[in-house]
Amino acid sequence: MTPTLRGPRAAAAWAVEAALTLPAALRSTVPGAPVPAALREDVLVAVAHAHGASAMAWVHEGWRSFAGRVPDGDVRLALAAHARAVAAAGHPVAHAALEGVLPPSAVRGVRAVAVRGRVEAEVEARTRRVIAAVLTGRLSPGTVVDLPLAALGVAAAAPALVTGAVLGALARLAPPVPEVEGADDPAVGLLGALAAEAVPVLLGNAAVRAVVLGSPTVLSIGLRSGASTATVRVGRGRAEVVDGMDADVLVVLQGDVEPLVRLAAGVVLREAIETVPHP
Incomplete structure (x- = not known):
């Protein structure tokens, strides 16, 4: 001690x-x-x-x-x-x-x-x-x-x-972090759901929000993990996730889904902690 x-x-x-x-x-x-x-x-x-x-x-x-x-x-x-x-x-x-x-x-x-x-x-x-x-x-x-x-x-x-x-x-x-459209869509698979949890964290930096959300062009980012694919669209003050790979994606991020799982778990845990009443 x-x-x-x-x-x-x-x-x-x-x-x-x-x-x-x-x-x-x-x-x-x-x-x-x-x-x-x-x-x-x-x-x-x-x-x-x-x-x-x-x-x-x-x-x-x-x-x-x-x-x-x-x-x-x-x-x-x-x-x-x-x-x-x-x-x-x-x-x-x-x-x-x-x-x-x-x-x-x-x-x-x-x-x-x-x-x-x-x-x-x-x-x-x-x-x-x-x-x-x-x-x-x-x-x-x-x-x-x-x-x-x-x-x-x-x-x-x-x-x-x-x-x-x-x-x-x-x-x-800076623009506020938007609600991720499509996050609750039952048609969106696990990869898209994890990406939706990660978007608010990745847009947490005010400078990133100002540039990305303030962009007049919607930026599409593709995600691929094994046979699963998803697309995240951000810009014009909005964020959206959809299943599948858009044809006009700017970049494709490919790899294991584990980092997204860890990130999403951290988000859920943070929200649970912050909702617990403190004496």
């Missing part, structure tokens, strides 16, 4: 964790990082909520709405559990559960993102204390300590704050 740390010992533990994960932290915000943007923002939203950092949660929710959602249910469950454990302990905790669902490079990335989330939550808490002290006129020795740390933290976080706010605004302007 992880020992409980408080005060300077917890701060020292976070400092050590930050040093150990620094290379992963530098990679976490660049394209091709082991932790994709949607996964990173899921962690930051969970950490922000767990620490009561409502402003940072709002920023990262906007960023996440632009990047899309993580479809794999097992990964999301492990990330949420890890974020809650870190928040409850107040310091870095064992990450063995993550190792069962993520590769080592991604585990290091998640640890680095958790450190970032904790630092952002601390910056928000100190900033709120400074603002409250100024508004009420109740300055204290603690305010003298909070003020420079809050100012330094806000300055360092400003690029991420601005980026998150802008991406959130762009996500709200």
Whole structure:
């Protein structure tokens, strides 16, 4: 069991964790990082909520709405559990559960993102204390300590704050994910049904939605797995799945159906989790 740390010992533990994960932290915000943007923002939203950092949660929710959602249910469950454990302990905790669902490079990335989330939550808490002290006129020795740390933290976080706010605004302007027409058609086979489950996930990124759904031309993508075929049509604000292969498909994706099964299972699990009432 992880020992409980408080005060300077917890701060020292976070400092050590930050040093150990620094290379992963530098990679976490660049394209091709082991932790994709949607996964990173899921962690930051969970950490922000767990620490009561409502402003940072709002920023990262906007960023996440632009990047899309993580479809794999097992990964999301492990990330949420890890974020809650870190928040409850107040310091870095064992990450063995993550190792069962993520590769080592991604585990290091998640640890680095958790450190970032904790630092952002601390910056928000100190900033709120400074603002409250100024508004009420109740300055204290603690305010003298909070003020420079809050100012330094806000300055360092400003690029991420601005980026998150802008991406959130762009996500709200992007076309919404449409209902997939044909998903409930009994004539559509298993391959088409799985494709229909996958379409909302694949259109989760706001930039992809803006380009694909905003296209004046309907794009047809063919799917083939063994003897089964299906066609996904997207464009003009609509998405549709039909059995069979259209003659005008732009590209044909051929392979095993297992990735679509995993993706669809993740979507169903996510929806089941999100509909369970929380105390």
